[in-house]
Amino acid sequence: MSAPVVAVLVGSLRAKSINRRLAENIARIAGDRLQLKILEIGDLPLYNDDLWADPPASVLRFKQEIAAADAVMAITPEYNRSFSAPLKNAIDWGSKPMGKNVFSGKPAVATGATPGALGALAGVMATAQLLGVVGCAVMTTPGVYFSAKPEHHDENGVLTEEGTISFLSGWIDSFATWIKKVG
Ligand code: FNR
Numbered sequence: 001m002s003a004p005v006v007a008v009l010v011g012s013l014r015a016k017s018i019n020r021r022l023a024e025n026i027a028r029i030a031g032d033r034l035q036l037k038i039l040e041i042g043d044l045p046l047y048n049d050d051l052w053a054d055p056p057a058s059v060l061r062f063k064q065e066i067a068a069a070d071a072v073m074a075i076t077p078e079y080n081r082s083f084s085a086p087l088k089n090a091i092d093w094g095s096k097p098m099g100k101n102v103f104s105g106k107p108a109v110a111t112g113a114t115p116g117a118l119g120a121l122a123g124v125m126a127t128a129q130l131l132g133v134v135g136c137a138v139m140t141t142p143g144v145y146f147s148a149k150p151e152h153h154d155e156n157g158v159l160t161e162e163g164t165i166s167f168l169s170g171w172i173d174s175f176a177t178w179i180k181k182v183g
Pocket of ligand 1: 012013016018019020054057068075078079080081082113114115116118120
């Protein structure tokens with residue numbers, strides 16, 4: 001059986017985003033346990049109900065990608081103790097129109113990275129709540145609150161610190177089990 005496909009929403013649009021780097025490291029560490037697919041969310045317009053009259057191609061593509069995935073992983077920066085606006089925008093698009101919520105029933109998990117000491121805790125918790133609101137079955141324990149340390153990465157952004165790799169690997173196993181259980 002092939003590994004579950006996990007649609008990954010990275011809440012930062014920045015080229016050098018530490019959250020995107022975390023997503024790439026999680027994908028690398030997951031190996032063949034999960035197939036992580038980082039989705040484009042930067043080309044989604046700001047949510048506007050009127051656009052459903054002639055939905056933009058980016059919106060249709062995004063909704064189809066979520067619908068086709070077995071699970072969802074949100075990896076977001078903490079902005080002012082919450083999730084980022086691009087992530088909220090993407091989740092709003094996926095949840096509408098009424099009756100066409102592509103998140104409904106999907107196993108999901110949230111994490112996030114910050115250079116700060118608190119590991120984006122408030123942003124991650126708010127994201128987990130949001131995913132629950134749109135109908136995902138959210139794994140909240142164990143949690144990953146990632147305080148990004150440049151010295152734990154090589155010059156290409158690859159995570160090199162064994163303790164962190166091992167912790168992330170255990171979390172990936174937990175999410176794979178969660179997907180089997182609730183998916
Ligand atoms: C931040 N940052 C931040 N960090 C944090 O730990 N808690 C917070 O509440 C905030 N708030 C916040 C608001 C806004 C508008 C910005 C732009 C930034 C800092 C943030 O964690 C840092 O810029 C990260 O590098 C952003 O993630 P990416 O873009 O590197 O993935």
